[in-house]
Amino acid sequence: MSTELSLTINGEPRRSAPGSIADLVRSLELDPAKVAVERNGEIVPRSTLAAVNIADGDVLEIVHFVGGGQDDDTWTVAGRTFRSRLIVGTGKYKDFAQNAAAVEASGAEIVTVAVRRVNVSDPKAPMLTDYIDPKKITYLPNTAGCFTAEDAIRTLRLAREAGGWDLVKLEVLGEARTLYPNMIETIRATEVLAKEGFLPMVYCVDDPIAAKQLEDAGAVAVMPLGAPIGSGLGIQNRVTIRLIVEGAKVPVLVDAGVGTASDAAVALELGCDGVLMNTAIAEAKDPIRMARAMKAAVEAGRDAYLAGRMGTRKYADPSSPLAGLI
Numbered sequence: 001m002s003t004e005l006s007l008t009i010n011g012e013p014r015r016s017a018p019g020s021i022a023d024l025v026r027s028l029e030l031d032p033a034k035v036a037v038e039r040n041g042e043i044v045p046r047s048t049l050a051a052v053n054i055a056d057g058d059v060l061e062i063v064h065f066v067g068g069g070q071d072d073d074t075w076t077v078a079g080r081t082f083r084s085r086l087i088v089g090t091g092k093y094k095d096f097a098q099n100a101a102a103v104e105a106s107g108a109e110i111v112t113v114a115v116r117r118v119n120v121s122d123p124k125a126p127m128l129t130d131y132i133d134p135k136k137i138t139y140l141p142n143t144a145g146c147f148t149a150e151d152a153i154r155t156l157r158l159a160r161e162a163g164g165w166d167l168v169k170l171e172v173l174g175e176a177r178t179l180y181p182n183m184i185e186t187i188r189a190t191e192v193l194a195k196e197g198f199l200p201m202v203y204c205v206d207d208p209i210a211a212k213q214l215e216d217a218g219a220v221a222v223m224p225l226g227a228p229i230g231s232g233l234g235i236q237n238r239v240t241i242r243l244i245v246e247g248a249k250v251p252v253l254v255d256a257g258v259g260t261a262s263d264a265a266v267a268l269e270l271g272c273d274g275v276l277m278n279t280a281i282a283e284a285k286d287p288i289r290m291a292r293a294m295k296a297a298v299e300a301g302r303d304a305y306l307a308g309r310m311g312t313r314k315y316a317d318p319s320s321p322l323a324g325l326i
């Protein structure tokens with residue numbers, strides 16, 4: 001005698017072993033915590049799915065939510081997945097407490113930190129990690145202030161030794177006046193770091209060819225500048241950022257030059273995976289409020305990108321139909 005039950009699930013006949021509704025849901029490779037079930041016309045409270053057994057002849061409707069929604073909209077770099085598309089810096093703040101409050105308000109899950117020598121004269125001096133918990137927020141060590149590949153590589157080797165970090169932000173600067181990257185040194189450092197097992201996210205010029213060369217050299221993300229570091233000038237060349245996004249197989253994040261919230265929104269509207277900023281928040285009159293504005297701008301820019309912007313026209317097109325006007 002068959003122990004299987006005859007059911008109707010979502011309008012289709014189906015046979016199932018006896019058991020609870022939760023068992024049945026799992027046998028359909030669904031998570032009982034994420035479905036709603038109606039049994040013979042009555043909704044079964046989700047908390048009771050494991051307690052209610054199915055019976056022969058039951059008619060069940062099972063629904064669950066699929067895709068969509070910002071909650072599902074994550075991005076991944078080198079196998080690590082994040083929700084927030086905003087990376088914030090840790091320089092230029094009044095103090096660590098203000099920095100931590102800004103990080104909190106920004107919703108950032110990654111902070112970038114310059115690797116510095118330990119303060120040997122006062123080893124008890126407060127540290128950033130006392131304020132921004134490395135268990136909750138990913139620390140991305142960076143090579144700010146390095147002007148040669150050797151300097152940058154050495155700095156990151158020390159960082160890995162100190163904290164085990166392999167996801168790092170590489171920047172090799174070309175000159176102090178513009179803080180533009182030296183791309184020859186940057187590509188050389190990327191190759192060496194990638195061979196040593198680092199996962200370098202790399203600050204670069206807004207040039208689609210250089211971005212590709214970095215990717216080939218082992219960059220796990222490319223980070224073209226929007227404008228010079230600390231300038232607050234906003235994204236100067238939307239065309240090249242778009243071309244980088246179109247050609248990239250790794251995440252693209254605008255790094256540097258953001259001045260205000262609309263600049264951050266533009267980066268995301270162009271299809272970037274995220275944006276890194278420091279000065280715009282740290283030097284705002286109210287850094288916490290600006291951090292909040294940046295969070296909203298990044299979310300708005302991303303939503304606008306996913307929504308797909310309208311095409312542009314050369315001339316006006318009335319919003320209300322003109323037909324039938326008296």
Ligand SMILES: CC(=O)[C@@H](O)[C@H](O)COP(=O)(O)O
Pocket residue numbers: 089090091112142144169171203228229230231232255256257258276277278279280
């Ligand atoms: C913090 C960092 O990693 C830098 O690349 C830079 O400081 C970011 O630039 P802005 O300060 O212009 O945002």
